[in-house]
Amino acid sequence: MLKILKYSIYDLLRSRWSYVYFIFYLILGFVLLFLNNDINKAIITLLNIIIVLTPLIGTIFGVMYYYNSKEFTELLLAQPIKRSTIFMGQYLGVSISLTLSLVLGIGIPFVLYGLFKSAAIFDFGLLLVVGAFLNFIFVALAYNIALANENKIKGFGYAILVWLLLAVVYDGVFMILAIKFQEYPLDKFALISMMLNPIDLSRTLILLKLDISALLGYTGAVFKEFFGTSLGLFISLFVLFTWVLIPAWLINRKAGRKDF
Amino acid sequence: MPIFKKYRFLLIFAFGLYASVFSQSKIITVCATCEVKSIKDGVALAQDGDTIFIKKGTYKEHLITINKSVHIIGEDKPVLDGENNTESIFTVKATNFSISGLHFINVGMSYTKEIAGIFVSKSENFELKNNIFDHVFYAFIIQSSSYGVLKNNQIKGESKNETSSGNGVHMWKCDHMRIEQNNISGMRDGIYLEFVNKSHIYNNTSEHNIRYGLHFMFSNHNEYYQNEFKSNGAGVAVMFSKFIEMHHNTFHFNWGSASYGLLLKEIYDANIHDNVFEQNTIGINIDGCSRIDYQKNHFIRNGWALKFTGGCYVNTFEFNNFMHNAFDLSYNSRLNDNKFEANYWSEYNGYDIDKNGIGDVPFRPVKLFSYVVNNTPETLVLLRSLFVDIINFSEKVSPVFTPDNLKDNKPLMNPIDPIKD
């Protein structure tokens, strides 16, 4: 698997897209710091961007890489290599190289700006962890979509649809339900809803670290009580892991049954 | 002037002689080895105008009653230990007196009685300064008095809950008071004022009190300025009062699910300017207040900078900075009778083609999301989600739920200068 991983990363490092992504984050990091001059504020802005863009880029990049490396995959399939090795290697290759772009792209400007001396380093670390998780989750979803669709256009379409569902529609449905049932106690419902969607969960995790929970009144207390404990954090990370593992397992299953 | 300079010493000497001979006031010294060993004895010996000088040491006394014009001065902060008796250490009913330089400890707690380090009633012209209070139920209780000064006192409590704790400064039915340069922390309310008029509160620090840093009820024509209110359980509450000047104060880190920098309830004709509200859950909670001018205040990184709850009319907001608040404004009704003009909003992203420093398109500080959150607080968990950005944008383009005329027509392109005091 390491060989495949190596070749995938090698292949990605040669494609200009990972550089575009890296440079995008690099510029973003610098611009944010120069405009704000305040690491804490930059982190909030960064949060907005990471929560929205990382999943989108992960999805599109994942689908694109699958279709672009179809030949490579077919070549590998005729070699004495296990199927799951090929696909897991590629999946990890894409996820890791995207995560590297993210961590380096954002990390470099922040480190240059004196992050290590700042108290924000923990929040920043959490932000990167969450960004990495989102990468792994959405690349896995993208690979599933691409494996299920031979047609590129369809594949891209579904990928964007999945992103839209999780990033926008889910929240919209949640809001409508919350407004509709506002007479009932909603804090548990809100908590569970936010736990189930990786984008919402990531956002909530970071916002609570930035102590936005006070704005939430009673619901905030419930959230704080949950996420503040190590059990809550453990469960959150477990949910994020599950969001990586299930799609990754599905990749294996789908790839094992697919004809090339 | 050389002549005056030459005879200055003589002049002062002559005046001193006059004072000691003709006023006949005397100094009574109290200490463990002195002739007068207790403060109570000292007070009993004293007459109007006398000074009681308390030397360093510990005095286990309480219920020291003062009803004459004496000056009690502590040297090197002698300790007055109330031994947790449910009686005040000093109870005063006098004019022209002062108590200073003492260290009060262990004033007992009671659920039925108001017990203080210094309990003053029906008094006039007094000064209470440079005292320290530790473990006291109340530090000062002042009733039906006027022309008093509370200056440079350090009050430190370890309050755990509201019912079993008292206030730092507690005033009731007073006027012309000055509360200045005090440091109050860990009490129930830092400063509690009820029916207090024409008074000045300034240069105080009130922090980590479990309820309010400053609590103001039915008190008119007061001015408070250059105070710092920090990390109080609920913030500062100003209620049912008129003609109040609030300026150059700092309200910060009042962070909690029911906290605010400043709560205004039924306040009329006030001026609020040059204050800083930083990192409070709610910067100012405005409930049924009218004819208030807000100018040059700084709202920085609050949850809500301004939250209107009750009907508020004819308020003006000009030249304020709204920077990086989760919500700049939360509005409870669809009608607007308040004026927002020429403020700086960090979220404003309009343009200024004629370069006059004023944005060419109006800014709408109320977002649809803040309207939704008002009705269904749980939806706040969606804060900073893409969906919220989308609905806010659509509302911005065509307002349906938020007051159409609630906008700043002259939003500033650059923040106003930070205050210099």
Place this chain on the structure above:
Amino acid sequence: MIEITQLYKKFGKLTVLDGLDLTIDKGGVFAVLGPNGSGKTTLIKCLLGMVIPNKGEVKYHDKSVLKQWKYRNNLNYLPQIANFPANLSVIELIKMVKNLRPKTANENELIEKFDLQPFLKKKLGNLSGGTKQKVNIVLTFMFNSDLIILDEPTTGLDPIALIYLKDLIKKERDNGKTILITTHIMSVVEELANEIVFLLDGKIYFKGSVTTLKAQTKQENLEHAIAQLISKQYQPNHA
């Protein structure tokens, strides 16, 4: 050496392999023929493990290949369409494939033979179809394996390269290798094939030598013999 029993494969509603049985013994060139869409490539890909059959068994050296992968180290495959990662150079690709197989390779000899020296540093995306096919051939023949599977190996080759390819195939045959080849060029079949495997309707319709086929179809010309086999597909079967 290869034993295929009762192999079924459907793509959606389309049945491609319909209970196919095939045994191939060690040694010799086997031409897999059949009309378009008869399942030649599918059959090969089943053998390679790239297509998963619905039913049936595929054995290589008496072991099932289904869900296995190690056996592929002992076979070489030349895919029908030479699609390679576009941003790799020729030499990188060769090195990579070598790296992926725990086997020694004699690529230099082949590179020389097909005159690929000038292209080694070029990106695969910039090569012509013929050159790509040459690279494809190098990748296939550089390893020493018992089984060589060639799917339309002649596509895009110039006459000289074609001669070299035939030589290569003959050499491997003489070394006792088993070679499966699909092609539409009958001259290649006639020249090289020891046996013909003819697929029709997802089954083996004919298996035997070229002479047997000619005798059976009463045709002198192989092309006509094949054509006759194919034409049966279009006629109602009265038998």
